[in-house]
Amino acid sequence: MTVFLMPAPRLVIVVPCYNEEEVFSQCLQALSKLLDTMVQNHLVLQDSFLLFVDDGSQDSTWEQIKAACAYKNHVQGIKLSRNEGHQSALLAGLIAAAPQADAVVSIDADLQDDIHAIRRMVDAYRAGYDVAYGVRECRQTDSWFKRTSAEGFYRLMAIMGVKQVFNHADFRLLSRRALDNLLGYTERNAYIRGLVPLVGFPSIEIGYARGIRTAGESKYPLCKMLALAVKGITSMTITPLRLIAALGLFICLLSLVAALYVLVRTFTGNTVEGWSSIMLSIYFMSGVQMLSLGIIGEYIGKIYLETKRRPRFHVESLLGRDHPAADQFLP
Ligand code: UDP
Ligand code: MG
Numbered sequence: 001m002t003v004f005l006m007p008a009p010r011l012v013i014v015v016p017c018y019n020e021e022e023v024f025s026q027c028l029q030a031l032s033k034l035l036d037t038m039v040q041n042h043l044v045l046q047d048s049f050l051l052f053v054d055d056g057s058q059d060s061t062w063e064q065i066k067a068a069c070a071y072k073n074h075v076q077g078i079k080l081s082r083n084e085g086h087q088s089a090l091l092a093g094l095i096a097a098a099p100q101a102d103a104v105v106s107i108d109a110d111l112q113d114d115i116h117a118i119r120r121m122v123d124a125y126r127a128g129y130d131v132a133y134g135v136r137e138c139r140q141t142d143s144w145f146k147r148t149s150a151e152g153f154y155r156l157m158a159i160m161g162v163k164q165v166f167n168h169a170d171f172r173l174l175s176r177r178a179l180d181n182l183l184g185y186t187e188r189n190a191y192i193r194g195l196v197p198l199v200g201f202p203s204i205e206i207g208y209a210r211g212i213r214t215a216g217e218s219k220y221p222l223c224k225m226l227a228l229a230v231k232g233i234t235s236m237t238i239t240p241l242r243l244i245a246a247l248g249l250f251i252c253l254l255s256l257v258a259a260l261y262v263l264v265r266t267f268t269g270n271t272v273e274g275w276s277s278i279m280l281s282i283y284f285m286s287g288v289q290m291l292s293l294g295i296i297g298e299y300i301g302k303i304y305l306e307t308k309r310r311p312r313f314h315v316e317s318l319l320g321r322d323h324p325a326a327d328q329f330l331p
Contacts, residue, residue, distance in 0.1 A: 004126040009102035009175075011038070011048040011122065014093035016086055017065070018055040020109040022216040024064045027109045028052075028075070034115050035074060043122050045102075049074040052109075053093040056083035085224070087231070090170055091190055098179050105173045107134075110216065112141075113171040114208035121173035121206055130178040130201035134171030137207040146225075153229050160239040162232070163197040165205060172196065184311040187235065191228075194236040200314050238301030245294020251287030258283045 013031055017024065031050050038044045054062040054077065065077035078096055080089060090106055097104045103125050107113050113134055121132035142150070150167075157164050170193055174182065181199045182192075197203075220228075233240065259280055266276045 005128040006102075006126045008042055008044050009048075009122065009125060010100070011035070011044040012051050012097040012101040012104045013049075013118070014051045014053065014090065014097055014104055014106045015109050016053045016055055016089035016093060016106075017057065017061050017109045018083060018086070018089070018219045019057045019059045019061060020216060020219075021057075021059040021061050021064060023110050023214045024052075024061055026214050027111055028064075028068055028072075030111060030115055031107075032072065032074065034118060038119065038122065043119065043126075049076055049100075051076045051078065051093050051097050053077075053089045053096075054079040055086070055089035056080050085227075086170070086220070087190060087192055087228070090192060094174075094179060094192075095183060098176070098183060101179070102176050103173055104176075104179055105171075107171050108169075110213040112211050112213055114211065117171070117206050117208040118173070124204045124206065125173055125175055128202060129204045130175040131196060131199070131203035132173040133165045133168045133196075133203060133205045135165060135205045135207050136167040136169070136210045138209040141210055141212045149225065153232075157194070157232060157236070160233065160237045162194055162236045164194055164232075165197065168205070169193060175201070177201070181311065181314045184314075185308075187308040187310065189231055189235040191232045191235045194232055198310075201316060238297070238304065241294065241297030241301045243294075244297050245291060248287055248289070248291030248294050251290055252284065253287075255280070255283035255287050 013035065015027065015031070020027070028050070035044070035048055035050065039046050039048065052065045052068070052075065054065055056079075062077075062079050065075075065079075068075045069077045076096075078092055080092060084092075094104060094106065103122070105118050105121060107115065107118070117134055121134070124132040140147075154164060154166050158166075174196070178196075178199055178201050181201075182195060185195050185198075262271075262276045262279050265271050
């Protein structure tokens with residue numbers, strides 16, 4: 001039997017919506033029912049609620065959110081003035097939820113993620129975990145292209161040193177303190193699923209099978225997927241800049257081997273006049289140039305990381321709270 005360390009939380013479920021008129025009512029119904037059952041089972045507090053973020057939809061999504069807010073007291077809505085993209089919409093929802101919540105779950109509107117995993121996430125929260133990552137154990141319902149490209153991307157990120165939970169997107173629970181620490185990352189280009197692992201705190205993976213979209217089409221066409229991948233790489237790591245330096249060094253070393261080859265050919269008389277000097281300088285100078293670019297890149301990378309003004313650490317526990325430094329450490 002699980003021993004619960006934490007009392008039932010006031011839970012906020014944040015749902016970003018972009019042109020989701022076809023799925024909204026089903027989503028509202030399913031999440032309301034789930035929330036209701038969890039309240040009845042004393043898993044979450046009665047004043048828990050759903051928070052829908054309309055990401056500048058052009059269809060009737062916002063009208064439906066407004067109607068839900070008017071008739072149901074467990075629903076709140078936020079409308080962004082234009083389409084800012086999934087990550088920004090989610091962030092807006094998290095910022096709005098933070099002061100009102102003990103725990104926040106973020107989930108897509110199309111019900112592809114198993115809403116019943118939310119119960120297990122809340123159980124994990126009550127057992128003392130600050131972060132419960134929803135992990136797609138089976139994604140056979142995604143197209144071959146989407147599955148392969150997404151999994152390839154997770155692997156690429158791992159090679160570049162970005163700590164990211166494999167097959168986890170943005171379906172997760174965050175405790176209030178994890179959320180407050182996450183919101184300490186004030187960068188403009190927030191790649192949330194890469195930032196959460198940086199926050200730390202006890203975390204657990206909750207597996208679930210990903211289903212198909214309830215209705216409507218994916219709001220993540222190839223161009224948005226690529227934009228997210230580029231955002232993920234460029235906002236989480238300066239490895240590509242380092243690769244330039246590594247490539248430069250490699251070419252410089254290669255030019256030494258090439259120098260030997262060129263010299264042998266020169267001394268065996270197998271060359272046109274001037275070929276050796278041109279070849280050697282091309283090899284060597286391109287290596288030097290690339291290495292220099294890489295060194296400049298290293299400094300630019302540092303400037304880039306500094307401009308983000310990310311928190312340098314997150315304090316998990318603080319003993320002796322009347323220490324004068326206590327206020328400074330707690331969010
Ligand atoms: N979404 C959003 N803004 C966008 C694109 C998508 O808020 O610009 C929302 C969308 O309404 C959904 C979630 O992000 O709730 C994930 O989108 P979708 O399910 O279409 O992505 P997929 O599952 O196909 O990757
Ligand atoms: Mg989806």
